[in-house]
Amino acid sequence: MNRYSRRSFLKDAVKLSICTPLIPAGLKFGDKFQINSEENIMTVNGMVKASDLGFTLSHEHILVDFIGAEHYDPRRWKHEVVIKAVKPYLDEIKEFGCKSFVECTPEYIGRDPELLKKLSDLTGMLFLTNTGFYGAADNKYMPGKAYDMDTGSLAELWIGESESGINGSGIKPGFMKIGVAPGPLSELHQKIVKAAGQTHLETGLSIASHTGPAIPAFEEITLLQSLGIDPEAFIWVHAQNEKDPNQRLKAAKMGAWVSIDGLNPENADQYVNWLQDFKKHDLLHKVLVSHDAGWYSPGEEGGGSFTPYTAIFKDLVPKLKTNGFTSMEINQLFTVNPGKAFAKKVRKV
Numbered sequence: 001m002n003r004y005s006r007r008s009f010l011k012d013a014v015k016l017s018i019c020t021p022l023i024p025a026g027l028k029f030g031d032k033f034q035i036n037s038e039e040n041i042m043t044v045n046g047m048v049k050a051s052d053l054g055f056t057l058s059h060e061h062i063l064v065d066f067i068g069a070e071h072y073d074p075r076r077w078k079h080e081v082v083i084k085a086v087k088p089y090l091d092e093i094k095e096f097g098c099k100s101f102v103e104c105t106p107e108y109i110g111r112d113p114e115l116l117k118k119l120s121d122l123t124g125m126l127f128l129t130n131t132g133f134y135g136a137a138d139n140k141y142m143p144g145k146a147y148d149m150d151t152g153s154l155a156e157l158w159i160g161e162s163e164s165g166i167n168g169s170g171i172k173p174g175f176m177k178i179g180v181a182p183g184p185l186s187e188l189h190q191k192i193v194k195a196a197g198q199t200h201l202e203t204g205l206s207i208a209s210h211t212g213p214a215i216p217a218f219e220e221i222t223l224l225q226s227l228g229i230d231p232e233a234f235i236w237v238h239a240q241n242e243k244d245p246n247q248r249l250k251a252a253k254m255g256a257w258v259s260i261d262g263l264n265p266e267n268a269d270q271y272v273n274w275l276q277d278f279k280k281h282d283l284l285h286k287v288l289v290s291h292d293a294g295w296y297s298p299g300e301e302g303g304g305s306f307t308p309y310t311a312i313f314k315d316l317v318p319k320l321k322t323n324g325f326t327s328m329e330i331n332q333l334f335t336v337n338p339g340k341a342f343a344k345k346v347r348k349v
């Protein structure tokens, strides 16, 4: 999550209908334009077909607590208070046709699977939660034990959450969320990436990594490849923070998922340009777009200021349509790509 993405939005209620076109006849099974009907995704309410995900926001937050791992305490918030504050924003995107919500808040920053399950039950939307440790922000959100644990024990912890559920809740993660610093990978962050790789090979969970610039992104991809893992297991989170657009294209060509996830009403034109570039290079099938918005902040009055999850519906999709993007291409970005990126399957080189 990026603190600077918070801002208030115009609340003009332009309703859009997002159509889900049929897949044209003749496309092969496993084709890049469609979800594999045999693949599944783990939600906080259990396994669903990847094709059940529907229109998906692939990187958002419900609750974030920036207090740091040292003082982290889930008793700092109450579910009923958070639900009251957050649910109207979910109702709003549901009206736009949004069906699924990938909650990217890692453990020790506010990951709360039981809260997500309650929200899922109340809204009927599908929620994905995660496992992993977040090393970005100078390791402020890394628990002390992460320094002592070796790669194997970290992987064992995350595999355990995937197989038996998180902290006794029985709720299983739908992906991994890790985080690394914006420069070359430190030894500690290499360990986190390797542990994520080992976890992937056991569980098939995809690895979404808060990364930003290209330097650590390609180091992560290379490290995963050295473990025999295909780049398509990797989601390059906050790829919009890389200055050179060619680096994003290069990662997409390698098969990695490129997540441009800082959309807001003010930068929607920039996102249209980037997406046109991906389209020109026939790489639209490797891009994820989201807002990195939300969220309830414990310790702030009323949960602090909240950024709605609506710029995709109110700003980006209308602009894509006027710039010649077809319903099929919009469906690719928000339905097919998340359904493929978060499918629980081992991706070997």
Ligand SMILES: [Zn+2]
Binding pocket: 001, 002, 059, 060, 061, 104, 292
């Ligand atoms: Zn985020």
